Amino acid sequence: MKAMRARAAAVLMAALLLGGCASGGSSGTSPGNASAPGAAGDTAAAASITIKDFAYGAPLTVAPGATVTVTNMDAAAHTVTADKGQAFDAKVAGHGGTATFTAPSTPGTYPYHCTYHPEMHGTLTVK
Ligand SMILES: [Cu+2]
Known part of the structure; x- marks a missing residue:
């Protein structure tokens, strides 16, 4: 009898725990939804160039006027300087330094180099 009572109590406890988990899960969904727009914003702000081993990586396409973040993983400082005109010119310190610049507002292809x-x-392609 005592054993059965204990088992019933255990089942009750389990049910309560499950219920607690379920409600906790559903309440956790709301913050998840609230952070979804933030995740979308991260995607939009994903215009970035990572410099490593004296290379800029793959060509980047961004929207006109987008903010481009440059990260420099090399020990040496680098720049992201438009070949023509003064479309953009960002200096980036080494050892994980970062800098940002604003992409041109005119669509086109902008070759750049390190001074x-x-x-x-x-x-950099703008379109
Ligand atoms: Cu350089």
Whole structure:
């Protein structure tokens, strides 16, 4: 009898715990939904260039006027400088330094280079 009572209590406890988990899960859904727009914003702000081993990585396409974040994983400082005109020119310190610049508002293809290391080239496409 005592054993059965204990088992019933255990089942009750389990049911309560499950109920608690379920309600906790559903209440956790609301903050999840609230953070969804933030995640979308992260995607929109994903215009970034990571410099590593004296290379800019894959060509980047951004929207006109987008903010581009540059991260420099090299020890040496680099720049992201438009080849023509003064479309953009960002200096980035080494060792994980970051900088941002505003992409041109005119659609087109903008080759760029590093003023410190002229052999470094990249391409930014605005459209
Ligand atoms: Cu450089």
